[in-house]
Amino acid sequence: MSAVDYPVDEDEQTLLERIQDEPGPALKLLAVVVPLFAVEFGAVASLVMSLPWSAVGSALPGFLQGLAGALAGVGDALANLPTLLSRSVIDNSGYQLPSGEWVGTTLGLSPAVAWLLRVLLVYAYGFAWMAVGWWVYLVYRDNYRYADWAPVDDMVNRFRNHSWGLLGLAIIFAFVVLALFAPALGPTTVEANISDPYLHTVEYFDEEAGSVQEIYVGDANRDSQSRGQGGDNVGPLSYDQFGRFHPFGTLPSGKDLFTFMAAGARVSLFIGVLSLLIAGGIAVTFALATAYYKGLVDLGVVIASDSIQSLPQLLFIMLASFVLSGTWLANLYSGGVVLALLFGFTGWPGLWRAVRGPALQVSEREWIDAAKSFGQRPSVTMRKHMLPYVVGYLLIYASLTLGGVIIGVAGLSFLGLGINAPTPEWGRAVSAGQPYVPTQSWHISLIPGIMVVIVVTGFNALGDGIRDAIDPQSDVGTGQQDESAAAGGGA
Amino acid sequence: MSQQPERGDTGLAGLDCAPGETLLSVRDLRTYYESGDLIGGQPVKAVDGVSFDVKKGETIGVVGESGCGKTTLGRTLVRLEAATGGEVRVGSDDVTELSGEDLKAWRRNAQVVFQDPESSLNDRMTIGEIIREPLDVHDWGTPAERRARVRDLLEKVGLQEEHYYRYPHQFSGGQRQRIGIARALALEPEFVVLDEPVSALDVSVQAQILNLLMDLQDELGLTYLFIAHDLSVVRHICDRVAVMYLGNVMELGPTDELFEDPANPYTRALLSAVPEPDPTAEIDRMTLRGTPPSPRDPPEGCAFSTRCPVKIRPDGSDEVDESTWEAVEVFRETLRARSRTERSLSERARELIGLETRFATVDEVVGELFTDRDIPVSVKEPVDQAADLAREGDEDAALEHLKGELGSVCDHESPEDHAVGTEGRESRCHRHAAEYEEPSAVGPSVGGED
Numbered sequence A: 001m002s003a004v005d006y007p008v009d010e011d012e013q014t015l016l017e018r019i020q021d022e023p024g025p026a027l028k029l030l031a032v033v034v035p036l037f038a039v040e041f042g043a044v045a046s047l048v049m050s051l052p053w054s055a056v057g058s059a060l061p062g063f064l065q066g067l068a069g070a071l072a073g074v075g076d077a078l079a080n081l082p083t084l085l086s087r088s089v090i091d092n093s094g095y096q097l098p099s100g101e102w103v104g105t106t107l108g109l110s111p112a113v114a115w116l117l118r119v120l121l122v123y124a125y126g127f128a129w130m131a132v133g134w135w136v137y138l139v140y141r142d143n144y145r146y147a148d149w150a151p152v153d154d155m156v157n158r159f160r161n162h163s164w165g166l167l168g169l170a171i172i173f174a175f176v177v178l179a180l181f182a183p184a185l186g187p188t189t190v191e192a193n194i195s196d197p198y199l200h201t202v203e204y205f206d207e208e209a210g211s212v213q214e215i216y217v218g219d220a221n222r223d224s225q226s227r228g229q230g231g232d233n234v235g236p237l238s239y240d241q242f243g244r245f246h247p248f249g250t251l252p253s254g255k256d257l258f259t260f261m262a263a264g265a266r267v268s269l270f271i272g273v274l275s276l277l278i279a280g281g282i283a284v285t286f287a288l289a290t291a292y293y294k295g296l297v298d299l300g301v302v303i304a305s306d307s308i309q310s311l312p313q314l315l316f317i318m319l320a321s322f323v324l325s326g327t328w329l330a331n332l333y334s335g336g337v338v339l340a341l342l343f344g345f346t347g348w349p350g351l352w353r354a355v356r357g358p359a360l361q362v363s364e365r366e367w368i369d370a371a372k373s374f375g376q377r378p379s380v381t382m383r384k385h386m387l388p389y390v391v392g393y394l395l396i397y398a399s400l401t402l403g404g405v406i407i408g409v410a411g412l413s414f415l416g417l418g419i420n421a422p423t424p425e426w427g428r429a430v431s432a433g434q435p436y437v438p439t440q441s442w443h444i445s446l447i448p449g450i451m452v453v454i455v456v457t458g459f460n461a462l463g464d465g466i467r468d469a470i471d472p473q474s475d476v477g478t479g480q481q482d483e484s485a486a487a488g489g490g491a
Numbered sequence B: 001m002s003q004q005p006e007r008g009d010t011g012l013a014g015l016d017c018a019p020g021e022t023l024l025s026v027r028d029l030r031t032y033y034e035s036g037d038l039i040g041g042q043p044v045k046a047v048d049g050v051s052f053d054v055k056k057g058e059t060i061g062v063v064g065e066s067g068c069g070k071t072t073l074g075r076t077l078v079r080l081e082a083a084t085g086g087e088v089r090v091g092s093d094d095v096t097e098l099s100g101e102d103l104k105a106w107r108r109n110a111q112v113v114f115q116d117p118e119s120s121l122n123d124r125m126t127i128g129e130i131i132r133e134p135l136d137v138h139d140w141g142t143p144a145e146r147r148a149r150v151r152d153l154l155e156k157v158g159l160q161e162e163h164y165y166r167y168p169h170q171f172s173g174g175q176r177q178r179i180g181i182a183r184a185l186a187l188e189p190e191f192v193v194l195d196e197p198v199s200a201l202d203v204s205v206q207a208q209i210l211n212l213l214m215d216l217q218d219e220l221g222l223t224y225l226f227i228a229h230d231l232s233v234v235r236h237i238c239d240r241v242a243v244m245y246l247g248n249v250m251e252l253g254p255t256d257e258l259f260e261d262p263a264n265p266y267t268r269a270l271l272s273a274v275p276e277p278d279p280t281a282e283i284d285r286m287t288l289r290g291t292p293p294s295p296r297d298p299p300e301g302c303a304f305s306t307r308c309p310v311k312i313r314p315d316g317s318d319e320v321d322e323s324t325w326e327a328v329e330v331f332r333e334t335l336r337a338r339s340r341t342e343r344s345l346s347e348r349a350r351e352l353i354g355l356e357t358r359f360a361t362v363d364e365v366v367g368e369l370f371t372d373r374d375i376p377v378s379v380k381e382p383v384d385q386a387a388d389l390a391r392e393g394d395e396d397a398a399l400e401h402l403k404g405e406l407g408s409v410c411d412h413e414s415p416e417d418h419a420v421g422t423e424g425r426e427s428r429c430h431r432h433a434a435e436y437e438e439p440s441a442v443g444p445s446v447g448g449e450d
């Protein structure tokens, strides 16, 4: 077949050309995105610089090494740029003079107020990015997309009117910001307060001596313990005797619970997301392949998934993490990587089962036959004609499963397995506080416990919202036709 | 508007023949599906030995009840199903065995328009992307040329260029079918399988789509295989018609002649089921008893023998009256139904201890069919014997016995294709052989023959 000199009278423009034709909305967007990015540029740069560049640099030929060194210098300089959300912008560490005046904190604010302001700032920043994401969608939809209407618009609208799903989104948003900005959110840091308390000091005003004293954090922690009945207790929203503010109180060891929780959120989110990427990737690949090829491929995966599902997942993970505990793998991210791998490789059968049905259903649609009839490659058919219908279901079940993984990790840590101490993990806080639940130190167990419940509920609500948004009914059944939308055209 | 691009080689020598010459010759084509069970099980014989030619530029219709294998036949021709046996010749090539570049050429030249426009378009792609996909797969021209071609195609099927960036949800069933047609025509195919292209559409829209298809055929010199269960549509659009039953082509011939003077008993039954335009016309409707047998286990002789109203009787049964024969056939049909139905363990147990089950007992069936009848011994003995076997739960043996004793040539031998009518028409029935009476002589009159 030849297509030589097929008459082309008009052509489609690329997205870039369309933006060039009508730059207004895009420029406005840029005017907001650039400053938003700039205020945190230092953090991004330091993240980049924290990668093992020296290994790359030494592998380069000589004349490039000089260049690389110069680049590294620039990078380090950039990484040291002040950022909006660093702890020093609003500092909450200081001491209180007998007069009640605070020294060392930003503007002499009390640590509680300073901390709260920083938290608000961080969440405002996170919210700004979310708003920008929404704005990008609107600008693209209204200004640069050729299609006036796309199926995704309906899904977005359905989700926007789904209050339960929006609540879930809000909870997950709060959780993700807590995890991402954990170092900036805590009243102190993990290094200073939890992992290396004897390498850091705090200043406080000693009433007896009548002067400002310096003390190791470790020593200070010993006097800020929460040990229930008859013992010391530093409850939520209170100061300890060293002028340190503890929004969630302290752990039995005297360490700050909020800092612990924020860092723990990072660990949980990391394990949850990594394990679901693994499980979801396997599940969706298998689901598409089994639905497309059916027969023996399907049978093979059924057998594989059945054998994995016949294992009691948590018991197996306990056993495996115990077996792997001596290896290098177990030390990656304090054991988080091992847990993520184990949850991922044991979790895919559940997800696969959940998306197999939808995948089989879409594989029966005639457009798959149509693609086969003109010789489309199987991999493209699966990606273009099946994946879009499966990925929604994957999101639903992934968000439901994520809650389960978080509970699982918390449970393992509660039992003393899972994440190695002293790396924070919510389950360990629950476990540490368990003996004190009926006492004045109830907060140690209860706050992390309630947060697990809230986050898991949030993921479930989000999953519900997504399910109603993709509205499987309209996809599988006979979709309603909007006759008026396509006026003209005959038949 | 559109300028036809220079038509190059189709890629398969046999496709470049002149109009009227044989484009495809299908010979003894068989497509069996493996049964769902992994161990043993009979395959489903969806297409079971079909032969016919397709001439370039014609529209050949394939009609039959649902489940007769017509859709599988169409799908096998475009290589959506793998043939189990037989061949589909295009020139010197056998379509069922093409691979590599040749298969690619065939895929380019053989397209399908599907039945259900709701299901044949991917709702997550724009119309432009849908119609463009075949062009992308076959690396047709440059991207800009592809887009221009899609716009031409949209216009050609009666849609508008602006529809390029719309989604299928925004179109009615008829419009969606137009999009499906545009996609099928994108690669300028020679041969298009139309798989009940209008049966899912409103009656008011059907005619528009059929007219569009005929216009496109005239314009582009397309060859159609038109699959349908609606006889009136076939009569309207097809040059020749093949009537299928249980994986077999029972009759094949020029449309008008076949409708005016159907030769095969099955065609006659099918046509007599079509409501007459004139309701006052008193005709003796041929009604079909029972349901088609399972394609897993088709009858040994003629495919239609289990239901044929004019089935040939065995030799020496002239003294047996019509209604008794009818009763024998009903008895056999009942036994077949029983042997097909799975019975649960508890039902078997109830049967064993003589309790009632949802199955009428053999005695009840025999009683109802044969009491008050004066049955000659030649019939009574095999029936009693079969009833005994069935009572023991061995319906298959009972059926074998009846077939051996009371079966005719229709039960034992597969009929040949006999030439009937005037020009190139064939019918698969023993009654066309010289020693038997023609179906039209024994059955009620059908079609325009009276």
Ligand code: SF4
Pocket (backbone or CB within 6 Å): B264, B265, B266, B302, B303, B304, B305, B306, B308, B309, B310, B311, B312, B410, B415, B428, B429, B430, B431
């Ligand atoms: S061969 Fe016998 S059973 Fe088959 S159609 Fe002809 S008469 Fe009927």
